[in-house]
Amino acid sequence: MTLAPTWLSGDAWRREDSQVERLSDPRFFIELAQRAEAAHLDFVFRPDSLGAPPPGMAKRPGGSGSDPTLLMTLLAGHTSHIGLLTTASTTFFPPYILARALMTLHWLSGGRAGWNIVTSLDGQRNFGLDEMPSAEDRYARAAEAVQAIRALWQTCPRGGETIDRGAGLYDSATVPEPIKFEGAYYQIEGPLGAMGHSAPLPLFQAGASDVGRGFAAGIADGTFAACPDKAAAIELRADLRRRAEAQGRPADAVRVMPGLSLFLADSEAEAQELYRDTHAGTSRAQKLAKLTAMIGLDLSDWEGTRNITAADLPPLAKGLRSRTHAELLHRKIARSQPTLDELLAAPEVLGSAHWQVIGTPGQAIDAIRDWADEGAMDGIILFPGGSVPCLDLTLATVPAALAEDGRFRKGYEGRDFATHLGVAGQ
Numbered sequence: 001m002t003l004a005p006t007w008l009s010g011d012a013w014r015r016e017d018s019q020v021e022r023l024s025d026p027r028f029f030i031e032l033a034q035r036a037e038a039a040h041l042d043f044v045f046r047p048d049s050l051g052a053p054p055p056g057m058a059k060r061p062g063g064s065g066s067d068p069t070l071l072m073t074l075l076a077g078h079t080s081h082i083g084l085l086t087t088a089s090t091t092f093f094p095p096y097i098l099a100r101a102l103m104t105l106h107w108l109s110g111g112r113a114g115w116n117i118v119t120s121l122d123g124q125r126n127f128g129l130d131e132m133p134s135a136e137d138r139y140a141r142a143a144e145a146v147q148a149i150r151a152l153w154q155t156c157p158r159g160g161e162t163i164d165r166g167a168g169l170y171d172s173a174t175v176p177e178p179i180k181f182e183g184a185y186y187q188i189e190g191p192l193g194a195m196g197h198s199a200p201l202p203l204f205q206a207g208a209s210d211v212g213r214g215f216a217a218g219i220a221d222g223t224f225a226a227c228p229d230k231a232a233a234i235e236l237r238a239d240l241r242r243r244a245e246a247q248g249r250p251a252d253a254v255r256v257m258p259g260l261s262l263f264l265a266d267s268e269a270e271a272q273e274l275y276r277d278t279h280a281g282t283s284r285a286q287k288l289a290k291l292t293a294m295i296g297l298d299l300s301d302w303e304g305t306r307n308i309t310a311a312d313l314p315p316l317a318k319g320l321r322s323r324t325h326a327e328l329l330h331r332k333i334a335r336s337q338p339t340l341d342e343l344l345a346a347p348e349v350l351g352s353a354h355w356q357v358i359g360t361p362g363q364a365i366d367a368i369r370d371w372a373d374e375g376a377m378d379g380i381i382l383f384p385g386g387s388v389p390c391l392d393l394t395l396a397t398v399p400a401a402l403a404e405d406g407r408f409r410k411g412y413e414g415r416d417f418a419t420h421l422g423v424a425g426q
């Protein structure tokens, strides 16, 4: 489940019962992690942003820029089993710093850290750059960083595996040697002086362009996927399975975990109302601006009832903020020729292109069963939306119902993140 408080998103924070005041209280996040652990979830997840909030967000609750790895370290001390999936960018953080912070979280949490590897959407001006490096360059850098980080992790002592006082040897099996890493982007001598942990540290990735998929297929144990519909998820999962095998890994090496945005209430009508209220404050001009940024076409003088087709679209520009999101929008237009009004209400424009269920818990559970049966996913990342009652309903119903029909655990079988996911040694 996400720790980005999506149930406060849009206008939801303005509700009387939003508890938005608690957003600045670290105990808010501790309670969330403990509730997710009580539901036996594999992990809590925190995305990250190194850039300014998007225009129009200024009047909404912030905090998304707080360091997710430090937050996870706090949660490690207040939980015992749940995985702690943090997000960190290889575009802006040097590998040595990443390797050290992630392995320290892993050690402190007893093997529960995971890393969502991102190459970032923006933030360049906070790091002395005018332009974002190209996606190709960012992924090449990411691949090299992961290689170096894994080598650095190999040098970490596991903590007293062999202590021979007589011979003066501590952890003789892992006497740290320099790694002498020489790459195109990084030169790192090593070793890393941090304590290690014997459990593998699961790697996730987000970004599903051609180059992003190639990167995931080579190194990731899981991918955080934006899949607004089942066909998109089936295509992504089948493609990642093929690509993983082509790179000499098992077909199921990369678990596809779509984000699932949930607007749940006791009746479908209430859920629809919750969704409408959440997005009521997003103006047509804001939606049009987002659409223009993604497809490179200004539709502000179009009638809302006019259909848009693939022929209306210019080719995808280079240097897009997220090629994944732009491609998803292109795909939607090519497949369904929506009207402009329909497009402006779609999750690809209104949200982050995630799979969305607006309805009762029963409808959400049926949709999850359907996607799982159709080979569209290996797991999900829950994004409760619109209200605290929706968050409560999600945690109270979805995991238990899936556990009841054997699709999800009834209790933890291990204490480290890799065991929850079924990830073998790296």
Ligand SMILES: Cc1cc2nc3c(=O)[nH]c(=O)nc-3n(C[C@H](O)[C@H](O)[C@H](O)COP(=O)(O)O)c2cc1C
Pocket: 046, 047, 048, 049, 050, 087, 089, 117, 118, 119, 120, 121, 122, 135, 206, 207, 208, 209, 210, 211, 212, 213, 224, 225, 226, 321, 322, 323, 324, 325
């Ligand atoms: C579903 C999804 C979630 C992402 N989450 C983050 C994030 O939390 N922080 C971040 O800096 N970048 C994030 N990204 C950006 C990606 O890491 C990547 O830089 C971007 O999508 C460009 O890669 P692409 O060309 O493969 O789309 C995310 C991308 C996707 C598709």
